[in-house]
Amino acid sequence: MQKLTFPRMGESWRTFKMLLEDLGNEVVVPPRPSKRTLDLGVRYSPEFACFPLKILTGTYLEAIEMGADTIVTSGGIGPCRAGEYAMLHHKILADLGHNIKMVVFEPPRFYPFNFIKNVYILNRARHSIRGIIALIKKAWRKLQALDNAEKLSHVIRPRELITGTTTRVYRKGLEWIDQAYTNEQIIDAETAALEALRNVPQNPEAEVLRVGIVGEIYVLLEPASNLEIEETLGNLGVEVERSMFLTGWTRDNTWTETTEGMTVKAAAEPYLPELVGGHGRDSIGNTILCAKRGFDGMIQLAPFTCIPEIVARTILPKVSRDYDIPVLTFFLDEQTGKAGMTTRLEAFVDLMRRKKHFRQGNGLLTG
Template sequence: MRKVTFPHMGESYRTFKMLLNDLGNEVILPPRPSRRTLNLGVQNTPEFACFPLKILMGTYLETIEMGANVIVTSGGVGPCRAGLYAELHKKILHDLGHPVEMIVFEPPRLYPFNFIRNVYKLNPCRLSIKAIIECIKRAWRKLQALDNVEKATHIIRPRELKPGATTKTYKKVLEWIDKAYTTREIIDAETAALIELDNIPRDPERLVLKVGIVGEIYVLLEPASNLEIEETLGNLGVEVERSMFLTGWTRDNTWKETVEGLTVKDAAKPYLPELIGGHGRDSIGNTILYSKRNFDGVIQLAPFTCIPEIVARTILTSVSRDYNIPVLTFFLDEQTGKAGMTTRLEAFVDLLRRKKLQAPDNKLLTASTF
């Protein structure tokens, strides 16, 4: 019997679980990446491979142990190794004796027939086109709800009076959205979740910094891969705005690029006019836009050996100087430790706070400082 799994990427698994169940699949939920997940991935992938490939390999091996025999994942376009990772995962898994089926969704905007063909493969119930569209619409609404609630936590956490209150409430309301099924239930669950978060006592007088987070999509969206950096920053009194959410990425790659996506490209054009793969150009464009919106700083998250983000990092030095916005970069791999990351974040936040309290024409704290 077909048992379907997929990568774990933040809370989006709640949406994919519902959609695949609606289409008639037995779903094997991927566990949140752990140290065991990473160890399995490191043992069975090339040493030079980037961090997401290793985590996903570990995830696939864990879900295969749980009975999964079909893996649903995404592909990619442009000069980035990530577009080939599905085939590499498949070859490694087959060499290890796991003859899994790999269903790879390429960007529907560029490969519409690939999307239709894969949906057909994942529709054992043989639902009508109309029914499939309704399932996708409902899943999309749940994904929007999950993203909207997460965005609210980024605003509330740095202002909470009781440490940990936002995180505790967030975990509770996620279950409300998870259990919602109809569109009406999802909307009601989202509304109730936002009200519950809004009721958390806050300090309106607290000095809160605003920091944008840019970088590669997987390490941005999966907290286990970035060591819960957004929660750590919130606890340090920083309001975080992440440059990428799954809803935005899906819109840009499904029907047409959003105005936001085109604006980011335009912002980056003077520094990087060409697509270099991955999200390197987005990292540059978003950093410029954050500066224009008077953010206090930017943090770049990148897998170790990620060429697009390495290129972006070298350019961000000039962007930081030209736009007077401090930039801190983390290259993440299996050696990255939370204690070391937290120490660097505390120092960065202290410097941002000091800069905020200094004269507005201060230009000393740039990317080269870090």
Template sequence: MRITFPYMGHSHWVFRQLLSELGHEPIVPPRPTKRTLDYGTRYAPEFACIPFKVLLGSYLEAIELGAEAVVTTGGVGPCRAGYYAPLHQRILADLGYDLDFIVLEPPLRNLKDFYRQLRKLFPPRIGIGKLLGILSRAWVKLNAIDYLERLSHQIRPRELEPGRTTKVFEQCLELLGAATTVSEMKAAREEGRRLLAEIPVDREKELLKIGIIGEIYVVLEPFINHNVQILLEEMGVLADRSIYLADWVRGNALIPGEKDIKRAARPYLKELVGGHGLNSIGETVLYARRGFDGVVQLAPFACIPEIVAKSIIPAVSSILDIPVLTLFLDEQTGVAGIKTRLEAFVDLLWQKKRKGAGAQWKQVTLA
């Protein structure tokens, strides 16, 4: 079966191998571009959030490449992400495309349904040993990608040759993408670490520390957030992203996790509000405790969970004295506007850092 999937960050390297080893032909959707977003915006409801539109555009581009089915995730709680798959399927059907959707709901909520959907991807009479081998290789590759990406984000703010880290990290991804066995992946991971370690850096450079929080898709997909993390790092900021896919899978699909985040959020928000709304509160608290200079919240325009979080963050910001910049993103958002806002925020943080803790800082919201 020719199967496509959502394009999100660097995860396509993993999904391509996983589907291929399961006997399918993976249709990797093109990296999202303005064409992707225009496609999705044309056929999506006007009120739909930007992840919905980008995903719809990605599926349409994958159909052009011959996709016959989509494997994607569902969702729980008061967040529209749980309705993405059936709505996407209906819109595509109205356009004349009859695609099968395999929707994987969180296994910790309903393990039986998760396995029933996952079973559709398995070849007939596959042995448990072979299946575990396929899954373990995908897991090793995902963790290796996240490890090297984290390392690149530590190096980029200090690099002496602008753009070098980005080029080297792309090499690392190619190495990992070509690796098919666990030993090859470990070797590629080590080679990637070596390549990144060779980048000349200024180890004495003073850096701001900014945490990045928000809805998972806009945080992980650079096209949607206009490369916010890299933009910050190029401004001399150590930008720490709160979400990496391997961590999310570990804490939401394998074992109950994120207890520290929920505990940190509890004084301000006790209820599940869907999406990553509660996480945005808890992670802001944790960044403040870790001595970060500020936080950037990324949210799709009209995202209810992040709107709820945004309404609470000013209290967190005031009590813990940590400035927060909220950026709402939609198809009208441009990189120039994002960069200008980030530059202003960074300038304010430098002023605060040099003057020391003083006046109370309020949340800044920029759509």
């Protein structure tokens, strides 16, 4: 039996593991990216490759050590190197002597036959079409539950009375959702996880800032790649709203573009009317939409050398001036340290708080 692995992006691995096992495969869960993961990726990837490619190189090598012989991953379209990741990873691994099979899912909205062919390859249990659809729907429901729990944790964390409570409760909720198997169990586990989060003791008078986070999908979704920035911000009294979750990205790339996706494009058009690949245009559009909703600031997360996010970075200062919203950019690579990031975040939070006081007439915007 083939042993499958896949890129690790946040908590979505819990869904992919269940679906692939339901289809009759043995799954090697990729380990959470660590210093060793990054060391392996840096050693065997091209020097100027973007950060996600390096992390995934290390992830695949660790999964191969654990017995994986097949990698299930995504492709991509447009002027972004992510669409070439699978081919480059296959070559890197082959050069290192690993005979690995790649199953690459292109966006089903543009390549439906690729999707059907790959599902057939992975359907080792030989489920009927109706059975496959039922399994995909169940996996989708679990992915929604995971995303909903994470979204609520971002709201509760800056208001908690005891630092760290939300994170502990959230992780417990993740385990409940992970252990749920049927649709009914998934719904019950989600309900219990959300209720547990709402019951975290909170300070009703907490002064909470609202910050939107935009950027490239991998560094947005994988906490190990962004040094747990959302948790750090929450502990600083900031409610985070991330521009992208895997459920939203999947909807936009599966059947048809969502209204939300089209709204983001329309917002960005005066500044960036063309597709530049990746999520560069989304970073512009979501920044504008968050500014209109009264957010206190924006943070852009970008892999070092990521061209779409570099393009967005050159435009964001004008967006910041036009909409009077502070924007902070982090370019992430193997040299990025958590201490330095935390220091910059503390200064940014202080700036936003003083700006908010100034607007409310409660203080002066002075050093």
